[in-house]
Amino acid sequence: MSSYDVIVIGSGPGGYVCAIRCAQLGLKTACVEGRETLGGTCLNVGCIPSKALLHATHQLHEAEENFAKMGLKGKTPSVDWEQMQSYKEDTIGQNTKGIEFLFKKNKVDWLKGWGSIPEKGKVKVGDEVHEAKNIVIATGSETASLPGVEIDEKLVVSSTGALSLPKVPKKMIVIGAGVIGLEMGSVYNRLGTEVTVLEYLDGITPTMDGEVSKNFQKLLKKQGMDFVLGAAVQGVETTKTKAKVSYKMKKDDSEHTLDADVVLVSTGRKPFTDGLGATDLGIEITDKGQVKTDAHRKTTIDGIWAIGDAIEGPMLAHKAEDEGMAVAESIAGQAGHVNYGVIPSVIYTHPEVAAVGETEESLKSSGRAYKVGKFAFMGNGRAKANFAADGFVKILADKETDRILGAHIIGPMAGDLIHEICVAMEFGAAAEDLARTCHAHPTYSEAVREAALACGDGPIHS
Structure with a gap:
């Protein structure tokens, strides 16, 4: 019987990040995964493959709609679906093998098989039982269907x-x-x-x-x-x-x-805890099927933690990653922390859509006085040059203090632009702080500065 400081069940973004951070902090760590590859839903059948197909089809759209406008003339590309699928699979392979390399580099043991918790301090994988001072449930989520709708993965x-x-x-x-x-x-x-x-x-x-x-x-x-x-x-x-x-x-x-x-x-999706043995052990599960945890992500059983899609909160890979690092730090005796008020969300269509913090609806509901600064990408030189002028940046700030409360972007590279505002919010910045920060020209990020200026005396290019 092998013994560990930490065993993480699940190797998705929350699980593998937690395992690596635990190892970096000097804890003997193992990660349980039943798939043939690491990375969970996100890397295998979620975030990564979907972005590969989104990228490929966006290039097709550009060729069909915009290439000729820029003087790039020729036959429009045809779609080789089999080759596109091969490209997607190669992208998955590069990422999952990367996690396997990181496990070896950080001396994280991969316990291959599906895990369960037969009793406190023990994890069963196949026929083997391993001891662990701490167990982290990072089992992710699965597709939630509707009554009368049976998924056959064909039609x-x-x-x-x-x-x-x-x-x-x-x-x-x-x-x-x-x-x-x-x-x-x-x-x-x-x-x-x-x-x-x-x-x-x-x-x-x-x-x-x-x-x-x-x-x-x-x-x-x-x-x-x-x-x-x-x-x-x-x-x-x-x-x-x-x-x-x-x-x-x-x-x-x-x-x-x-x-x-x-x-x-x-x-939507629902927490995946089948076969874990959580309820038999006495771990409390909510009405929504989530593992119940306290503010430090501890379950109702001492020494057992839970993160990511298995617990309350938005089902986002990066939220799980933050929780994974926080739990690792808590186990190591540090002050693990997640700021749930500054977790961005992104939709990777074209244009992209990104958001962080409060919406106008949530601010109105809470009765908080706020102001809005908005700037359309139509006024952004780089966006116009790149046929990407749809959308806008919208910043919400406290009416009295000017502190940034939330931001919403629909437009080019929104998923990257939102992080400037995330960093600002982490430091408690005011809209004026963004407005007075020099931004390179010509960049999409200038639209963020203009929206910040719109919270004050007004934008320059609108």
């Missing part, structure tokens, strides 16, 4: 199946207008698929700032995606080659059906 697929369809479908129905649905919908829309998004709510991306959400939907519609909002899906019927989705409209209870070659179910 009715989750995001996993959507990444590896045998061919590009002519028609696709996406159930759910959240991040996954819109990203994968964008991929296939660019490839020529007729994409229709069914959403139960009256708007897309419900947690997003309302103004951004409305503009985002308009831009996606302009790109060719159709939306049916207020649609309650009743079920999906399949034949050998087709799927039929039935739904009711909330506003009048009218019944409708839509046919498609593929239906993508993207109605």
Whole structure:
């Protein structure tokens, strides 16, 4: 029986980061993973492969729409779906092998197999039982479906199946207008698929700032995606080659059906704790299936911790990473900390959408006085030169103190631009601090400065 200071169950972004940080802090560490490769959902069937397809199809869009405008003339590229899939798989391989290298470099043992916790201080992997002073649950999440909708990963697929369809479908129905649905919908829309998004709510991306959400939907519609909002899906019927989705409209209870070659179910995810033995051990699970933890990510059993999608909070890889590092530091006797008020979120469509902190809706709900600084990318020289002038930067600041409370960006490189504001918020910066910081010209980031200026006397280029 081997003995460790820490055993982490799960090698997704939260798990592998936690394991590496534990090892860096001098703790003897092992990580349990049942897949053939490390990296969890994110690296294998989530964040990384989806971004590969988003990148490839965006290049196709540029070739079809903008190359000729720049004097780049020639035959428009054709799509070799098999080669695109190969590129995606190669991207996955490079990343997962990278984690394996980091484990070896930091002397983290990979315990291959599915893990369970038979009793406090012990982890069972296969037929072997290992001792651990601390156990970290980092088991991630799985696709959540709807009643009457059975995912077969052929005609009715989750995001996993959507990444590896045998061919590009002519028609696709996406159930759910959240991040996954819109990203994968964008991929296939660019490839020529007729994409229709069914959403139960009256708007897309419900947690997003309302103004951004409305503009985002308009831009996606302009790109060719159709939306049916207020649609309650009743079920999906399949034949050998087709799927039929039935739904009711909330506003009048009218019944409708839509046919498609593929239906993508993207109605969210749920914590994955099957086979862990958590409830038998006495670890408290919430009504939502999440592992209950305190403010330091400790479970109700001493010496057992939990992070990432398995616990409360947004299901984001980087949130899991932060929690993984914080738990490692707590186990090592340090002050592990996560600032949940400054966790950015990004949608990797084109344009990208990024957000951090408060929305106008949340500020109004709490009664906090605020001001808005906004700047459109239409006034940004770099964006206009690159055919990327759709969207805007929006900064929300306290009306009295000018302290930045949140920011929302829809536009080019939004997922990178948001981090300037994240750093500012970590230091308690005012909008004026950003406005008085020199930004290189010509860059997209100048739009952030202009939005900050708009919180004061006004932007220069608007």
